[in-house]
Structures are given as C-alpha cells and as structure tokens.
Amino acid sequence: MPEVSAQLSRVARAPDPAVSGSVLIPKEDEGGAGYLRRLPRKQEPGRIREGRKGETMEVIRKFPSGFFHRRPDRSPAVTTSTRPHHFAGGPHPGAPAAHTSAGVAAAQATELSKVYGQGETQVVALDRITVEFRRAEFTAIMGPSGSGKSTLMHCMAGLDAISSGSARIGETELTGLKDKKLTQLRRDRVGFIFQAFNLLPTLSALENITLPMDIAGRKPDKAWLDRVIQTVGLADRLKHRPNQLSGGQQQRVAVARALASQPEIIFGDEPTGNLDSRAGAEVLGFLRNSVRELGQTVVMVTHDPVAAAYADRVVFLADGRIVDDMAGPTADSVLERMKSFDAKARRS
Numbered sequence: 001m002p003e004v005s006a007q008l009s010r011v012a013r014a015p016d017p018a019v020s021g022s023v024l025i026p027k028e029d030e031g032g033a034g035y036l037r038r039l040p041r042k043q044e045p046g047r048i049r050e051g052r053k054g055e056t057m058e059v060i061r062k063f064p065s066g067f068f069h070r071r072p073d074r075s076p077a078v079t080t081s082t083r084p085h086h087f088a089g090g091p092h093p094g095a096p097a098a099h100t101s102a103g104v105a106a107a108q109a110t111e112l113s114k115v116y117g118q119g120e121t122q123v124v125a126l127d128r129i130t131v132e133f134r135r136a137e138f139t140a141i142m143g144p145s146g147s148g149k150s151t152l153m154h155c156m157a158g159l160d161a162i163s164s165g166s167a168r169i170g171e172t173e174l175t176g177l178k179d180k181k182l183t184q185l186r187r188d189r190v191g192f193i194f195q196a197f198n199l200l201p202t203l204s205a206l207e208n209i210t211l212p213m214d215i216a217g218r219k220p221d222k223a224w225l226d227r228v229i230q231t232v233g234l235a236d237r238l239k240h241r242p243n244q245l246s247g248g249q250q251q252r253v254a255v256a257r258a259l260a261s262q263p264e265i266i267f268g269d270e271p272t273g274n275l276d277s278r279a280g281a282e283v284l285g286f287l288r289n290s291v292r293e294l295g296q297t298v299v300m301v302t303h304d305p306v307a308a309a310y311a312d313r314v315v316f317l318a319d320g321r322i323v324d325d326m327a328g329p330t331a332d333s334v335l336e337r338m339k340s341f342d343a344k345a346r347r348s
Contacts, residue, residue, distance in 0.1 A: 104171055105132035106265040106297040107156050112165035114151050114320075125151045127320040128165065133265065138291045138298045140308040142334065143317035144341065149301045150269055152317065156299070157190055157267045158182050170264060187216055191258030191266035195273040197250040199242040205249075206238040209256045220260055228259045231294065232286045248279025255286050259296065266290075268300040272307055284310040305334035316341065 114126040126148045133139050133156075141149045154160040156167055158174050167174045169189055177185065186192075199208045209229070213220050229235055232252045242250050251271060258266045268287070272280035288310045290296040300311065308314045309331040316324040318341055326337065 105168075106135045106137075106170065107299070108132035108166075108168050109152070109156060110166040110168075112152075112155060112167055113163045114148070114155055114160070115163040124320055126155065126162075129320070129322055131315060131322055133297065133299050135297050136291060136295045137313065138288060138311040139300070140311035140314045140329070141299065141301045141317065142303065142305075142308055142314055142338065143323075144338075145303075147317040148320040149317055151320075153267050153269055153299065153301050157192065158186050187212060188261070189264045191261060191263035193251075193254050193258050193266065193268040193271040195270040197242070197247075197254050197274075199250055199253055201242050204239050204241055205234060205245065205253045208242070208253050209234075209260050212257065213261055218261075221262065224262060225260055227294070228256050231259075231289055232256045233282075246279065247275050248282050251275060251279070251283050252286060255283060255290075259290055259294070263296075265297040265299065268298065270301055270303070272302070272304070277306075280304075280307065305331045305338065308334045 108131065110130050112126055112129045113124070116123045116125060129148075129152060131152075141152060143149050151160065155162045156169075158167075158169070158177075162175060165175075169185060172185060172189075174182065174185075200211065203211065207214075210220050210225070229238070232255055234249070234252055234256060237245060237249055237253075240249075242253070245253070251274075255271070258268075266287075271287070272283050275283065284307055287298050287300070291298055291312075298311075300307070302308055309329050311329060312327070314326045314329045314334055314337075315322060316326070316337060323341065324337060326333065
C-alpha cells in the first residue's frame, strides 16, 4: 500500500527541529493559575528545581515543542476548561501542549477562500469563511454534499493550499509556509483521522500507533501513550495486525495514532463513515472522552446527525459558506436544522 505510506510520510517525514520539552508546575500550587514560558535547558520528569522567585517546581511531563515553565504569580497562558473531569486550573497534566497564549483558538480561518479552476470552469469551494475552533472542544462540521466541509478541514489542517485569506494553527499562519515547515507543523501539532483507516497491514496495532513518531525519530511519551491506549480500549490488541482486527478496532488504532503524538488539534474526515452504528458509536465515544478527559481539541467532518450530537458545537456549511453555528447539539436538533437547509435549497 504505497499510497498509505506516502500519506503517513507526508504527515511525519520531516526531521525534528525541536528538542524535547517539559512542563513544570509549583508543587505547592498545582491547581493554581500560571503562565508558560520557555526554559533554556532540558528537564527530566520527576526532577525538582527552584523557580526564579523561590517556588519549588516539579517537571511533570515532556513536550516535543520546547521547554515550558508554569508560574503561579502571572496571568494564565492556557485556557482552562470547566468541563466535567478536567482538572482545576488547566487541562490534564498529560494533555496536549499549549503553544499559544490565552484566548487564541486552536485553529482559525479569516476570510478564507478556496477556488478551483478559472473562467467558466471556476468553482468556489469556500467563499470567505471566518471561523475559529476553540481549545478542548469537540466541533462537528456539517452540510450537504458539495458544501465545502472536507475542503475546509483540509485547508485548516494544512493539507490543501488556500486561494486567499488566512488559516492558522494556534498563532502560526499556514499561508506562505514552505513545504518543510508545513510538514513539521502537520507532524508535530496536528493529528488526522480519515474515513479509510490507513493502517499498514504488515505492522501491529502498536507499531501503527507509533509509526508517525518512529518516522520522525521521536520516542513516544510512555505514560501518555499508555493513557491513550487505555482510553481507546486497545490494551489487549496491541500485537494484532489490522487483518486480525474488526473495522471498529482498526479505527480505534487510527484514533490512538492521532492522539499519541500529543497534537494541539485533531481533524477527522468522516471517521465513522466506514463503520456500522455500534462501532461508530464506540469511536465517537473515544473522541468525546479524549476531549473531556485528555483536554484534546477535535474537529470532525460528518454527514450524520447522530455523530454530530457527540460534539459540543456544530458548524453548518452550504455553498461554501457558514450558514449556522449550533451549541449543545442533539441528533434531533441537528436533523431539523439540516432539513431546513434542504427546504431552502429546494425553494431557491
């Protein structure tokens, strides 16, 4: 399956330019507000050091993107969540690293347009879209066929170039990034789940999960990897190859692969499209738990109102434009909204 290998290599083939980093928090104020700043040298988990103002600091976790130091005497740099099961004062210590300051979305588009062709054959797939996807939130993107759902996801994830406007991951502007920098960003800061599982048949489940990091020459964070595997329920299937797994189990491997590298944001393009209802519900439950319990940010393209109901928010597209934004969706409310769009389309 050379096309699968090429797709995975596109996400994770570039040499890693960043050294491993760590998060330090005051032992006397682990739940307190803090801010993050880079440290000049490598730290090891479990080591204790003294902060600039004399507070005792403990390294709790490494990050691939740099060294970070949490101080209780400044304004918070991480948007905290009030969702159930999140730790007070910030996301779970094993949660993905925050690369940006408070108030900055995990991803955002401003006046983003995508145009294919020219002249009479020109097709406007996205028409000046402005949207943001907030941290530690599960967002579904819905709309009729041809509305631009997948195109928006691909442009926001750096998989497709935009025609005009702006697309950002955190504070990083994607437009103008050279191929190497874009590859590094996709590999280190973005996770992907596709409708096709894209597992290599000759590798075990565990080897498929760690493959992007192996290609990049990075060792996975064992504690985080174990937590991800536990979250998706694969502990007893790690040595199995894809042909020994059900469709739902294979997609769970794909979900674990996306989570294992601790990305800032995960994009899913119809991740349950090839699954039956039971297996699809399992995968959606794991994505929901990754947001609630691991502090992950997930953006999912789907056509299924039941799948969208697992999200915190649904963004609706039609004809390349955002036409609605629903918080707290249910399957019934999403279905009714989609029916109203269909009715308008028939009248126009």
